[in-house]
Each structure stands twice: as structure tokens, then as C-alpha cells.
Amino acid sequence: MDVASLALSLISLQAGNAQQQVATSVLKSNLDSEKSSVLTLLGAGTPSLANVGAGIGGNLNISA
Known part of the structure; x- marks a missing residue:
């Protein structure tokens, strides 16, 4: 393997x-x-x- 092809393969690996x-x-x-x-x-x-409508999710007074 010559130097040029080795350098090209290293550049390809880095890319x-x-x-x-x-990715x-x-x-x-x-x-x-x-x-x-x-x-x-x-x-x-x-x-x-x-x-939701008005009054939904508010506090409920259960003491009465």
C-alpha cells in the first residue's frame, strides 16, 4: 500500500x-x-x- 492511498483512507475515516x-x-x-x-x-x-368550564377545578366546600 503506497502512502497516497494510506493518506486517502485516513481522510475518509475522519470524514x-x-x-x-x-448524525x-x-x-x-x-x-x-x-x-x-x-x-x-x-x-x-x-x-x-x-x-374546562367556569367553576370546574375550584375548591369544594363540604362543611354544609
């Missing part, structure tokens, strides 16, 4: 490594976005009363 790192970064970003969407759809955290 492939850079592409793999970019991994994009994949992680997409997975984080999907996780956020799923948590929003499942209503994780505090329940939202934005779409």
Missing part, C-alpha cells in the same frame, strides 16, 4: 467519523423533541384546566 458525530447529534435532538411532545400529550406534570 466518516465526522458524519457519524453529526448522532441530530438523532439525540430529534429524540429529545419527541420526548417533549409525548410528555405534553400525556399531560405530565400539573394538570391543565385551560379547556
Whole structure:
């Protein structure tokens, strides 16, 4: 194997490594976005009363 082909193969390996790192970064970003969407759809955290009628979700006086 001559020096030129060895250098070319090393450059190709480095380019492939850079592409793999970019692909991994994009994949992680997409997975984080999907996780956020799923948590929003499942209503994780505090329940939202934005779409209910007036008086729903308020305090109930049961002492009477």
C-alpha cells in the first residue's frame, strides 16, 4: 500500500467519523423533541384546566 492511498483512507475515516458525530447529534435532538411532545400529550406534570368550564377545578366546600 503506497502512502497516497494510506493518506486517502485516513481522510475518509475522519470524514466518516465526522458524519457519524453529526448524525448522532441530530438523532439525540430529534429524540429529545419527541420526548417533549409525548410528555405534553400525556399531560405530565400539573394538570391543565385551560379547556374546562367556569367553576370546574375550584375548591369544594363540604362543611354544609
